[in-house]
Structure formats: C-alpha cells, structure tokens
Amino acid sequence: MNQNAKKVMVIGGGIAGIQSSLDLGDMGYKVALIEQEPCIGGRMAQLDKTLPTNDCSICILAPKLSDCFRHPNIKIHSLTQVQKISKKEQGFTVTLLRKARFVNEDLCINCGLCVEKCPSKVLDTFEMKMNKRKAIYLYYLQGVPAIMAIDKEKCLYLKNKNKEKRVCGFCEDVCQHNAIDFTQTDTNYTLESDAIILAVGSNQYDPTPLYAYGYKKYKNVITGLEYERMISASGPTEGHITRLSDKKHPKTIAFVQCVGSRDVNTNPYCSSICCTYSTKHAILSREHDEEIQSSIFYIDLRAGGKGFQKYIERAKNEYGVKYIRGKIAEIKIDENENPILFYEDLDTFDVKSKKVEFVILACAMIPTKNSDKLAKVLGIELDEFNFVKSSIDSPVNTNVPGIFACGACLGPQDIPHSVINASGAAAKASEYISRTKR
C-alpha cells in the first residue's frame, strides 16, 4: 500500500496534535502540523510537572518535540492559522494564513544576541504575563522550532516603519547570520489534505468576572496556570514560590476547586483535571518548602485516572495536604494582604473562614477563543459549551466525514486521554483515507 502521496493536516501543535502527527508520520502519511504560536508544545510545555508520577513535563515532552521537528514526513507550520476550507470530492483544500515572523527560519541559529540588544519589553504570554520578554523572542526555552520571532505590535522598528528616520533595528545590526528580515509579510497559501485532525486544545477560564474570588483585585490570589509557571524552574520566579504583593514566601496556601466549573452561571461542566492537578501543586509546594501547609477546598474529590487515588492518599499522608469539603463564598484580605476564605462547610453546612497567605484558583478548562470561528470555517458542530461535539460510539469523529478531533478541544481531559484520543484520531484518519481513496 503506497500511502506516501496521502496527506493529513493536523491543526494544533499541543501534545495531542504532536501525537497524531507522529503516528501518522510513522505510518507514512505526509503531515502538515499547523500551530498558531511560534513554537509547538502547547499547554503541556507550560506545565512544571505531570501527575501522578511527578515527572518533569518538558522532560518527557521535549523528545517528542524534537521527533516532530526531525521527522521526514512532518512539516511544522508555525505562526499559522486556518482561514478557509473547501471540501473536494476527495479531501480538502485548506487556505492558511502565516503571520510574518520577521526572522528567516533557515538562517536563525537561536544564539540570543538579538534578544540582549532589543530595548522593547513585552508581557510574556507563555509565562502567563508574570514576566516580561523582549519584542524579539524565543517563545519558550525548549521551544521547537528553536527560532526567534518578532512581535509586530511591540517592535520599535516595525511600529515606526513609515517614519523617515529608522528607529531601533538593533537586532538586525547585531545578528551575525543576517536572519532578521523586516520585509516579511503575512502570507496566504493553500494546502491539499486528504483528512484533517483538529487538536486546538483549550484555554484556562479567566476568573476576573467571579468577583467574590478577588482575582486581579488581590495580588495574592492567582490561577492554576500562573502557579504552574511559578513553580517551574524555568518560570518567572525560577521556581520560587513568591507572593505577588510582597515577594514573601508563603507558608500557608489554599487551593480552590471548581472556579468557573460545575457552576451554572459560568461553566456547568466539571473540568476533570483540577482535583488532581491541585493535589500536584500542593505536593510540589511542600517539596519546594517543607514548611508550606496546603489546603484544598473541594466539592467532590475526583480522582478516577490510573494511580490518581493513591496520589491523593500520598498527598494526605506524606505531604500533610488537608482536603476540606467546602464551597468558597467569598475571599477577602487582611491588612497584610493575607487572603481570608469564607466558605460553606459542605458536611456541616456551617459557614467558616480560614486565613492563608496565598490562594491558587483551579480554573475551568474552556474552549479556545476562536474555536467557534474555526468550527464555522470547518463546518463542524460544537456542543452546548463550544467543545467539539462527538458521540459515545465515535469519540474522535466530528459530524464532517474526514475531519476528526482529539485532545482538550473535545472537552476537558488530561494528558493520557489526549494522547489516547490523538492516536485514535490518527487511526480514524488513516482508516478514512484507506476507505475513500480506493
């Protein structure tokens, strides 16, 4: 069977998209892996450790990133988005938009000289805006492809391009490989594809509207993903757990579950992964600092995955993590900006309070910002929450034949589930192509 000519497009370069691409690439399909950021890696690249083994996330991800990059059958299209799609008799024609990188991918060697010289500082989205990067930047340390990109909105040269006098352009001067290319523009191009796999992942719910939690109002209340970057050795605080109000190291931390999930006013569904990832945070907190006391406020403790229940037992018994069945009514602060949690004890229905030094909100997993737009472009159905709709007997199919889905765009799920669905989607895509091509 000669599958060499057959092509699959994978949209989204997180762990799910990567797994699909690798499986299909190994099967002999030509894979176009579409990623809107400058590097593939997705959410998993932002995580410090993965549970229940607590192995370092980037350590197990990095080999996959490299495998993808080096795979003869996989081509990574970074900084690229899907614009249009048209169904042909067999397969699809996809119009893509590649954003200008302003750096020549073949010439840049990622030496970092340009970053040193660049005077423009930007809030770093990879670091959940807890840190600043330069206008020319590598998306993240272990990112693939390991090539710089210039942030058009923040680059002084590009912002002042129309002025008579040249502004800045230090990066161009300092680059010894002539890799800076300010003439690049956004470009449209089309690709043919025999099947498509959607793996656009998910976002973290922004809890600012949930006023009672005091996110953004109080400096010492942050989100799970922010904490994830904080405890990461390569993150904004180099792995030191630090209160944002006074840079002190907190000794008591509260982890609040179901922020924006299981809540009819925001997202009615359960985000699946929070009970265990907060447990991970609590365990890691204690590993960072033996004096830290963690409390997890939860409604139901959900740990159904392999080894998860034991993980929670370990947290209780070896790391002194306290699990409190309680729903947070409001968070206030005292004069030292210590958060005070007022909560309803779900066993006794009493209202109680607890003062801590730091609060981490386990926020809901929500569909990505543009998922509804993308769904429209692809013509696929979404469920009531804007996740890709699937059925129990065809869990990786969409309503459009030839388009499959995997990972968190199908609904909240953890890494093993994403990887399973990703391989599953690859199998379905291959089956689809085998049956339709004849």
Added chain:
Amino acid sequence: MNELITEPKSESDNEFEPKILGFLCNWCSYAGADLAGVSRNQYPPNIRVIRLMCSGRVDPVFVMDALIKGVDGILILGCHLGDCHYGEGNYEAQVNYEMLNNLLKYVKMDNRVDLGWVSAAEGTYFAKIVTDFTNKIRSLGPSPLSSKSNPSKELLLNMKAIKQVVYDPRTRKLVGRERFITLHGNVYDEKIDEDEFALLLRDSLEAEYIRNQIYFYLKESPSSVKDMSEKIGIDTKTIFEHFLVLRQRTLIDLSEIKGYSPVYKVIK
C-alpha cells in the same frame, strides 16, 4: 592498587563513607531507581550504579573483580522472581549469587554482597534497600581490601583464588547445569534433588577453592605438601590429593627434593 592514598574532601571529617557498587537490571530495578528519583525518595549518596540489561548478566567475575579492587559493598538488584523481563534471568542471578556467597564465606566477605529484587513501581523500596545496605556496610567498616585498610597478602591471595574458581570453566559448567539438572534431569533422565546437588556443588567448590589457593601460594614460592598444609590449615592428605590433581592438570610440577620432601612449583 595499594597506592591509592588521598581521600575525597568530603571525608575530611573522618567518617567512613563506603564505596558501594550497584548492578541494576534495566527493566525493573533501574526503573525503580528512576522512580525513587521521580518521587524524590532520598537515600545515601554512596551507591554507584552500573546498568545491565538483566541481573542474570552479573557475572560473578565482575563481583570478585570489584571486591578485589576494594569496593566496600556490592548490591545486585533484579526484577522480582517471576517478573524477569527475560523470563528467568533473575533465577540465574540467584544461583550465581548463592555460589559466590558460599565461597566468600571462607574469607568472611560474604556480608558485603547482597542480592535483592526491586520492581519498576518500587521507588520507595529501592531507596530503603539502598539506605539499609549502606548503613550495614558503614557499620562493617571499610573493606579489608580497600585502600584504607592495607590489605593482608593472605586475604588478597585467597580472593584471587576465589576469582579463579568462579572464572574456571569447570565451576561454570557445574553451576550452569545446576538449575537445569535439578529442574529437568541429566542426560540419563535422573533428576537430582536440589539439596543433594547443592551439597555436591559445595564440596566441589571447596575443592576448587583449595586447589586455587595452593596454586597461588606456589606461584609465590615453591613449597612442599607439609609446608602448604601449614599455610592453608588443612591436613596433609587432602593437600596431597589436590597437589596430584593440579599436577594432572599440568599446572604444577616437581621442582626439587628437599631432604625427603618433594617441593612443587608452578609451571610457567
């Protein structure tokens, strides 16, 4: 080897820090050791690991080599019995270990070598095994063969003799057939009882050990049966029989007659 003099900085406080060698199989115990790391199970930093595919690859010659060179303790770890990635490699490790253990008893070095089983899921247990073994070796003190101990010539010679025994094709043939003969029977379909075979094996190992002792002593200087009997502490009749065997194997020969006693030497 005796010239190893300087000590690492960290031992300036004079506390004995044993050098421990670990032979770990790739599939279970090495994975268990990795899990100990992933779980951050802390244990003493004395062990140095050599990764092999299977505990059945741990040749007794390696162990003797390490002991003679002065390692304070050796820990051989494999998959639990029945879990071997290769089926029964760890049973082979067990047979080899028991043989070696019997031999090491002659020189009171047997408590410096241990065999254990650790699965890929037993990170905490791995840390415990290493901690316990390190503490045990620490309490035993430095190996009498280590650079710190100024090893006695006699011990060194006996250790070389043991190494030769485990290297010798005769021993290896016998040990290699142990499990097979006790499990499946010999060519005549006679299944030999495990205990019976063990006794047979022990006698034969002891004989080989004495022969090798004799050989290495003779290598140092020619000797009569009577003198050798005093050196090794075994009756003259037994020594004489071993001399005969060694002569048959053309390893030793008559050197001269001193008074009425024949003196033997090693054939170069």
Added chain:
Amino acid sequence: MDEIRIGVFVCHCGTNIAGFVDIASVEEYVKTLPHVVFTQRNLYTCSETGLLAIKNGIEENKLNRVIVAACTPRTHEPLFRGICSEMGLNPYFFEFVNIREQCSWVHQKDREKATLKARDLIRMGVARAALLEPLEKFQIDVKPSTLIIGGGISGMTAASNLANQGFEAIIVEKDIELGGQLRHHHKLYPGNMDSQEILSIIEEILKNPKIIVHTSSKIKDIDGYIGNFDITILKDEEEIKFGVGTIIVATGTDLLKPKGLYNYDGKKVITQKELELLFKKDQFNFKNIVMIQCVGSRNKERPYCSSICCMTAMKNARYIKEKNPDAEIIILNRDIYTSGTYQETYYRDARKMGIIFSRYNESKLPKVSEESVIYFNESMKEEIEIKYDLVVLSTPLISYGESKELSKMLKVPIDEFGFFLEAHVKLRPVDFSNDGIFVCGTCKWPANVPESISQGYAAASRVTRIISKDSFTVEGATAWIDQDKCVTCEICLKKCAYKAITRDEEERVIVRTVLCKGCGVCATTCPQHAIEIRHYTDNQVESQITALLEGDLVE
C-alpha cells in the same frame, strides 16, 4: 584505531540537576579525564538548542564518542543516539550518564556528595565510552497482521479499524460470542443508547473478510518477536497455530462480586450489573431503592476509584425514575465522580428528577440489615435509617485472574491490582515496553465505553505504524559467540529463554540475532567465556568497575 575523542555534555536540566549538583565543578573535573577533548554545560541538553550544541560539538571537535550526563537513558537515549546518527557517528558510540533520577533528585540534601557522585558516575561513563564499539541495527520482515486478545468493544474497535485499512486482524475471544461486558449492559449513558446498538459492530466484524474470529478460544502459547509472533490457541480443545506481526491485548475486566459485603445475596441486595439484567428481562419491580457507591473500592484493599460506577448508578436510577416517578431512590456516596462535559449535566438532571444523593464517610460505612439501611449522615451528624425493597451495590471493575498468566506469556508487566502496566502512563498509554505488543480497554484500567473505543483506535494506530511498513529495525546490542573459544557444550542453548542460540549447518553454536534480546544470561554462564554481549561486554563492565575505584586517586 583512530584516536578516541570523547565529548561530555553536562545538563543543568534547569535547576533539576544544577540545583543540587555543582555542575560547573563537575565540568572542570570531567575535563581532566582521559580521552575527553571537549566538555560543555547545557541548560537543557534535550532542547533543540542543546541538540544543536551536541551537533556542533561533534563537528568542531571531531568527537567520536559522545556522553550526555543528564536524566535517565530509559527515556532520552533514542533522542541522543539519533543526533549521533545524524552526524554520521554510530549511535552506539553514545553513552548516557544518569545524574538526575539517580543523583540530583535523590541526594537533594547533600550537594557536596551529590557532586562527588556525579563526578564518579561520569568518570565511569568515560571509561566505558572509550571501549564502546560500533554496532549495526538491522531490519526484520513484518507480517501485516494483528492478534487481538479479547473480543469486547475495545478489541473489536481495533480489529475493525485495522481491517478497514486493509490489514488482517485475528480476534481470539474466550467466550462463546463477541461483545464482552457490553452484552450485560442495558442502556448506555448519557443518551440511553441501547448497548445492542453499539454491538451492531459484531455483524460488521463477522462479515469483514479481513477479520478472523476465534470464539471459545484461549491463548496457549506465544513465541517470537515483533513482526513475527507465533501464536498457538486452544479452540474447543483443538490447537490452532498461526503467525502475526503485532499483538493487541484487550482482555477487559471483571466486576467485583461483593461476597460478604452489605449482606449481598443477589436477590434483595444486588449489584448494578444484576440490576441491569432485571431491566433487560423486564423483571424490575421495586419502589424503595438504596444504592451504595464505592463498595469494595477506594479502600485499603483496592485504593482506586473505578470511575464509571457513579454514572452507572445514576443511569440506572434515572431509568427507574423515568419508568416510575414515585420510586424513592437514594444514592449513598463518598464523592460523586462525574467528570467532563456531559456527565455533570447528567448528575444535575438526576438531582432534579428527585434522586437523592447523600454522603457517607469511609470511617462509618453504612449497614444493611434485613429491611433497612442505616448510615451516618455527615451533615445531620446522626444515624439515619432507610427502609428498602432493594439495595444496589456499585462495585468496581477488577482485573481477571487470567491476566497474570497472559502477562507471563507475553512477558509484559501487570500492576498490583492485576491491571496491565503500560510503557508510560502519560505519553505511551497504549504501548507496552516490549516491541510490537499493545494494550487497550479496561484490562489496563477502568474505562467507560467511549474511552474503551478511543483506546481501541489508539492501539490500532500504534499497530499501523509498524505493520504499514514491510520491515522493522532491530537493536544491535545482542550476544555473539567467539567460535575459537566455543567448545559447543550447549549450556547457553539451554539457558536462552528466547531460543535464540542454535546449531548451524556446520554444527557450530550460533546466535540468531533477531531473536536475541541481549539479556546476557548466556555470557554469564558460558564456561569458556566465549560469548560477548555487544554493548555490555566484559571489558566494558570491568572498565566501569575500575573507574569507580579510581575516584580516590584524584583530588
């Protein structure tokens, strides 16, 4: 022989290593070791930047041996070997030294000694690297077919996917018919789909010319290796032999029978499965129902959540309520497990329908007597008695006893609960570490129907990677017999678990390299020291031992 030029790359791994080991001093020390001509420290050696540094290091310094001192070889070795290959260096000239899992992470409180240990380990690696030899991997043919053990939904899904791609699949099912646990189910949540609807796949399977089905059959023996497994099955006491290229394990699970728990009698106190049987036979006629969750799970004996029981209980409770709105149903639970999008809505709707959910505590388990259930209500802080007609116990999925036997035949691991243990929980969820063998469905861990189906597809994908090619590349680290030393005593022949050692036409004892797994048992038992294990030779191991002791000399 060319001059040996070793390059050593010491990884910081962020602070994972550098936080507990003085990497700078380690690097300085490594520079003093024999044959080391180049050293470098990397923040993350596995990143593209790090890999580029290795490539440049090889090229600029004419390295012919590469050592990376970083994490465990068990995950990253292929990556670094690949880099060596790319640079034209034989991949077996690469040596990995583990200074993270087995050093920095386990000696976090003693920086000085951890640093000394890292130095020792690298020195041992350098000694070994100097003696490494180039090895060739080679190709073996792959049969484009798959054995699927278990004809439940997961196994059938895999079979159907493979067959539709044009590959042959052979299902071996121990029962008299296909379908597995699904046959016992009544409806499926959340849409009340009839389980028969999903089982319509059976017809498709039986019709598919690419799929061979053996029911009432049992695996008797499995021999061979990836690409060429020899299978013997027992079907109605008749032995059938065939060959396949890959194997998928999809044997499913059993449901715990709660013997001795809560007065279980199978009549008035039954399991969810028995309840569904009553539905199917239309024999259900009860009004006051108490369901108890976590029966025999999330306890000392089985400290895991079976993850499907809460939804199953709700599904059945809702069904009862739909048929008879007057039915009184209370579900006693410890935590309600309804994770993901639709399950939470399902739970909310169940409450709206009037199904009562009440919590009990693990330390005060409910008691079931002749007519009533007594439990301690956590919020009211008092004991409550409920009269019942029927008690339904939600018991967990447990592994089949036969899994152990099968795991031995396949030489794959199972965990403490008897579930099959995958190669990596996160990133290789349906692979075994043994080449060519995969796992899916509930024999790996409790899973619901869509999850089992996904896993079936996933296993099929992993299989397709292999059987879509004609050949598979085999490792080069195998045994080799020196014919000059061999006296053909045949001890190795008996010792080899893979039957990889044999006599050739000239009556010489030789190794069939394809079958050899490189365990080394033959070398250890060879009386003549005639067998070498490539990549783990006597010399290489002894060099590491010698290097370990040399540590005392330096300083």
